Amino acid sequence: MHVNNTSTEKESLTKRKSILGIRLFFIYLICYAGFVLIGVFQYELLAFQVLGGLNLALAYGIGLIIFAVILGVVYNYYCTKYEDEAEIEQSDEAKEGGTV
């Protein structure tokens, strides 16, 4: 029983992390595809001055790079949190079951 429970917990942890990863991936994909689509269909927009005298192309491009790093940090934070929670749950169950 114990082995099965652990396995289920692990699977649920994997699933939580996997869902988080997929969500963050799609958020980034939309932003990335936005850049490509503006380039193809609304090219003139890229010349628009937006930030500190930079055109949209530069601001968007640099923004995509910084955003990837930010999402990476967010992903790591939540995955670590999920893993810690799973460990606590696991140790609690072990105590309840009388094992260490």
Next chain:
Amino acid sequence: MIYEISYIALLFFFIFVGLVVGLSFYFGRKTRSSASYYAAGGQIHWGVNGIAFAGDYLSAASFLGICGMIAISGFDGFLYAIGFLGGWVVALFLIAEPFKRLGKYTFTDALNAKFNSRAITLSASIGTLIVSIFYLIPQMVGAGDLVMPLLGMPHWAGVLLVGAIVIVIVASAGMASTTYVQFLKGGLLIVLSLVLTFFILKNGLTLTPDFKGSSSHYTFMELTPQVENEKVTTVSGWDVVTQQAVGDKTFVKLSQDGIERWFDWTQDQNGHRLKEALTVTQQGNGQILYNGEPKENRRFYQVGHMSKIVVNGQEVQKTGSVSPFEFLSALQESEIVRFLQVKFSDGEDQVSLYYQEPTAGATFMLPGLKYKIGRDANLWSKLDFISLMLALFLGTAALPHILIRYYTVKTPRDARKSTILAIAAIGGFYILTLFMGLGSAVNGVLDVESSNMAAPLLARAFGAVLFSIISAVAFATVLGTVAGLIVASSGAIAHDFIDVYLKKNLSDHPKVQVGKIAAFAVGIFAILLGMAFKGINVSFLVGWAFAIAASANLPAILFLLFWKKTSETGIAASIIVGIVSSLLIILTSPTMWDKYGLDAAGAWHQLENPALISFPLAVLTVYLVSLWYPKRNGGKAIENNVAK
């Protein structure tokens, strides 16, 4: 380009290469089993691994290629930086941890962890080999370019030198050495790029970029001709020899003191002008002249300058020190002189001519100079842009030499931390490439014959020591990347193909031996291809490797991880369709047509990057074939593995 040997650069170069090879031997002594040869025994710290990831990834394509393409084509070069980094998102969010749970040593092992299919083993090892070879080509081309100014060697000798050193490293050590070497040079590359960017901003923008004698600015001649009936008849102080129309341009050959020079004939509100061009002329007798004179006379100049600097609406001669924002916005308002190439025959002579093309900063800082998506765009050029961005985004996670690093840390948690550290380091570096590339474009340092040397040549303008260290690091960058790729290739041959597919069941020692022989063979092949692709921008070449990786490997990986009905036949078929379709499109592309000596405009299609077609084809294949040929064990194996 004409280069002089720099002895300081040589000294640093040999010290650094000696250090790299020494480290490889040191760690090589610790490497005995096949597990430690391929994946360093899973003992690498995540921090080291993260920077080594960055070291792997910041190859010749990033440092040499992106900076070079930004210097020549402006924002279009930065597209590569955006796409290369975006690819890490796929790697981190979708692939990193599931992959870590699946496999042992190679990409093929991971794909095959849920099935024990010989078809997957065979197709995946072929995929690994082909992607590695396509990634090796630009590294070797970059190596040849680097060695030319560093050692005064011809391109082919540089390629040979890198190939030889890497074969020694790989054959003597293995993954352990390459991880630490990649860590070292990845870290150094980022630090040195920061230093170079600091110098660029400190110097600011100037119309006459002189660097204390290390790189004196040459002002190109402008002459006023007499014109009759659309022909240049006389030019004061010069004899008119001939004129030649190429496309919508006309070039005029003039002679003075027995030396012939070519000029670009332009017309503006002030009348007719002849602007000096740069030429490389291969004469009928085989002699090569640079600007009408032998190489030794040094009349072939470095280029890239500004014809107008505007700051806050005011035209100035120079800006002085600027902030990063001021640098970028001043460039947007100013005018940059690029050099464009045309080729033509002049009697028995073959002429490569580079003429001045003043380009508005606003245009230079937008996509469109290489990948036409705005003005002058057509359907092919727009599809090509989408295809490139798709390949860059999807290719990273599917590169075999990147994936192999997921195995070199102990846990999925460490693999994740490694990847995030790598993204941060690489992202920071890519923002710096923007400044290094633009700095090269306006500081009179460019070699018109090869864009790949933009960043190192800029470093040379700022001082011999900086140049020498950056060249040595860039060289080590190529060494490390090539070593990693050759390890991945030899793994595909020795482990996947011979050991698993042919079921030779090699014991530990023969397995390492076969790996080393395979490394030697791949190394020789890479050397030959590196020589063949001389002169092409390395980022552009890497775009091909990414497209093949994305098409061959990624659909298989993603379906395996996220669709339970994926069958072994579907995976194998998808890999093969991805490889074949992407290779077919590349081999019939305009660039390859040009390499075959044919007219690029007459190529079968005008798509330079295949991903837009080959990736969806591979996705469709894995889906349909998995439905038609379901997996043999009814999915139990997969479910068990997912549970694990």
